[in-house]
Amino acid sequence: MTLQRHVVRPHRGVRGHLAVLLVTASIGALVFLLALGTGEIGLSPLEVLRILAGNAGDTLGGTAVLSWRMPRALLALAFGAALGLSGAIFQSITRNPLGSPDIIGFDTGAYTGALITIMVTGAGGYLQIAAGALCGGLVTAGLVYTLAFRRGMRGHRLIIVGIGVTAMLASVNTWLIYRADLDVAARAALWGAGSLESLGWKHALPALAVLAVLLTLAAVLSGPLRVLRLGDDVAVVLGLRVEPVRLALVAVGVGLTATVTAAAGPIAFVALAAPQIARRLLPATGTALALSAVVGATLLAGADWLAQRAFAPTQLPAGIMTISLGGLYLLHRLTTKRV
Amino acid sequence: MTPTRGTAERPLARAVPYLTGGLLLLGAAVVCSVAIGSKALGVGETLQALTGAGVDESATIVREVRLPRTLLGLVTGAALGVAGALIQALTRNPLADPGILGVSAGAGFSVTLGVAFLGLTGVQAHLWLAFLGAAAVTVLVYLVGALGRSGTNPTRLVLVGVALSAVLAGIQSGLTLLNPRVLDGMRAWAAGSLAGSDPEATRHVIPFVLAGLALAVWVAPAFNAVAMGEDLSRSLGVNLTVVRVLTVAAVTLLTGGATALAGPIMFLGLMVAHIARYVAGPDHRWILPVSLLLGPLVLLSADVLARVVVWPGELPVGVVTAFLGAPLLIVLIRHRGPT
Structure with missing residues (x-):
């Protein structure tokens, strides 16, 4: 049985990969249409498609879809893709299915960086906050890796160190919020739950631009990453400059997480779950970057839609949905599988 | 159950200086806890207020606010310190802590559920709900540790x-957002704080904590045998089932008692258990009394620190214990070396 699958696989590889990718992407597209169509003004997916095709003019439905719901729905897809990709990069580099940024604590560090930026510069625009978040994430990444590195990076040390550093940073974040002015504190607290609710076009455009750059970089690095996954020794033999590539990958991965955190706050467990689900869908390919991104986009779009609609009219932050469902997924993994 | 004698008898003479030193330090922590706060009091004033001589503002602060708070710190500190030592012995896991393993989160979650869905209010109801949640998580965590094939990991x-705490x-927080009016009072409590202590509630909980301490003293000798495998x-005549159920x-x-009073306080048990083992050696009959002393000492010191770092405001004490305990x-x- 196993042997048969191994023999068959190379033949179906590419086509199977594409099929899985397309099916996942269409599920994501369906969730996207649903998210655009539901709310105070209900629209069927067909009507939404008509509006998207430009046949709606200035109707109320058109305004609702294009001005109100579109940025949030687009960002849910884009942020989900960024998180899934970031998780895939880190899980590949650490060669550990639990080595994702949310468990290791980069998003908590990015949140710390963003908080400091807000407190130092007053309010701060999106790009300033994103830069702060990026610095926070990078410093945390460096700290966690330094502390976890002791005769190699094997075992679970990275994860426990990450949990410890996360706990400390969470304390620092609370301390910062307590020191801040009331309005900054209120904003930060809302943001701390990880919500896409208040995001409009003015947030969406810079975030999407930054993500486009990072996604391109990730695509460029995906070839070297595939070589790196064969092991450092093999990669060196194949002529890869291992350390610069790894550093670039860490930077891109942290950048992806930080971009999301700066706009929406920490959204946990998408980066953890998406690559793992992708790996189950396509066991042959290791960690497929593109599929991880598509799965991540679908997961976050679904979680955000659930968070909006499940208890309507009360809106929950998407981060609460992802942490509850993703935590359950992690528990399931931990109790049924050896990790 | 036959209590087993420990292998290494520690002469009382060696323990006396430690215990005396610990008691002196604890006394100092109590005085600091009474004296330091948004209105700082001198030593003379504090002692005057404590002995009931003063009737002015500072005496009122001491009697109405600081003393109940210090009492709460003593009770929860003792409870969590001993619980930390017990849970490490039960799971034979040096990284265990009631907060890290999710026992506190279980207690808090259970209280929230009861308040949100059953409309239960009052100290008694909260207390029993907390016990229920704590028991459920303790059993669950123990089963996961015992049944997992890699029981030693x-x-x-x-x-x-961590996953369980995240889900809970x-x-x-989702429930809190859905029922803001019902659960608003629980928000401050979610961070683990000694502020706003209600002496009535503390009085309710003390008998249960004492019962827990009595059980701990009773099972302690057996843990010396359990530690050997x-x-x-079993061959030494320890009934493991009884020991586990009692633990x-x-x-x-x-x-449960500590969480019902102060909310989840992370990393306190971890710190106390390790310092206690360092001071007292491997004999659980000494680890427990030392933990009993260290728990309140560490918690009160952390609480004093929590009142100083953002003076004249204050942090929840759980934030400080996490910041101090996570590096450990x-x-x-x-x-641990490579696993």
Whole structure:
């Protein structure tokens, strides 16, 4: 049985990969249409498609879809893709299915960086906050890796160190919020739950631009990453400059997480779950970057839609949905599988 | 159950200086806890207020606010310190802590559920709900640790605790957002704080904590045998089932009681258990009394620190214990060597 699958696989590889990718992407597209169509003004997916095709003019439905719901729905897809990709990069580099940024604590560090930026510069625009978040994430990444590195990076040390550093940073974040002015504190607290609710076009455009750059970089690095996954020794033999590539990958991965955190706050467990689900869908390919991104986009779009609609009219932050469902997924993994 | 004699008798003479020193330090911590706050009092004023001589503002502060708070710190500190030592012995896991393993989160979650869906209010109801949640999580965590094939892998248990805490905290904050009026009072409590202590509530909980401590004293000798492994301890005549059931009961009473009063306080048990083992050696008959002394000492010191760092405001004490205790987790995992 196993042997048969191994023999068959190379033949179906590419086509199977594409099929899985397309099916996942269409599920994501369906969730996207649903998210655009539901709310105070209900629209069927067909009507939404008509509006998207430009046949709606200035109707109320058109305004609702294009001005109100579109940025949030687009960002849910884009942020989900960024998180899934970031998780895939880190899980590949650490060669550990639990080595994702949310468990290791980069998003908590990015949140710390963003908080400091807000407190130092007053309010701060999106790009300033994103830069702060990026610095926070990078410093945390460096700290966690330094502390976890002791005769190699094997075992679970990275994860426990990450949990410890996360706990400390969470304390620092609370301390910062307590020191801040009331309005900054209120904003930060809302943001701390990880919500896409208040995001409009003015947030969406810079975030999407930054993500486009990072996604391109990730695509460029995906070839070297595939070589790196064969092991450092093999990669060196194949002529890869291992350390610069790894550093670039860490930077891109942290950048992806930080971009999301700066706009929406920490959204946990998408980066953890998406690559793992992708790996189950396509066991042959290791960690497929593109599929991880598509799965991540679908997961976050679904979680955000659930968070909006499940208890309507009360809106929950998407981060609460992802942490509850993703935590359950992690528990399931931990109790049924050896990790 | 036949209590087994420990292998290494520690002469009382060696323990006396430690215990005396600990008591003196605890006394100093109590005085600091009474004296330091948004209105700082001198030593003379404090002693005057304590002896009931003064009738002015500072005496009122001491009697109405600081003393109940200090009492609460003593009770929860003792409970969590001993619970930490017990849960480490039960799971034979040096990384265990009632907060990290999710026992406190279980207690908090259960209280939230009861308040949100059953409309239960009052100290008594909260207390029993907290016990219920703490017991459920303790049993669950123990089963995961015991049934997992890699029973000796301490990291897995920590991850299960982290995942469980994440799920419970996520659902809990979702419920808080859905029922803002019912649960508003629980928001401050979610961070683990000694502020706003209600002496009435503390009085309700003290008998349960005392019962938990009594159970702990009773099972302590057996843990010396349990530490040598299941087979050996069985052959020494220890009834493992009884020991485990009693330990779960003790952890439940101690953690549930402490959480019902102060909310989840992370990393206190971890710190106390390790310092206690360092001071007292491997004999559980000494570890427990030392933990009993260290728990309040560390918690009161952390609480004093929590009132100083953002003076004249204050932090929840759980934030301080996490900041102090998390580095210990990192040090511990670094010194375990490659697993």
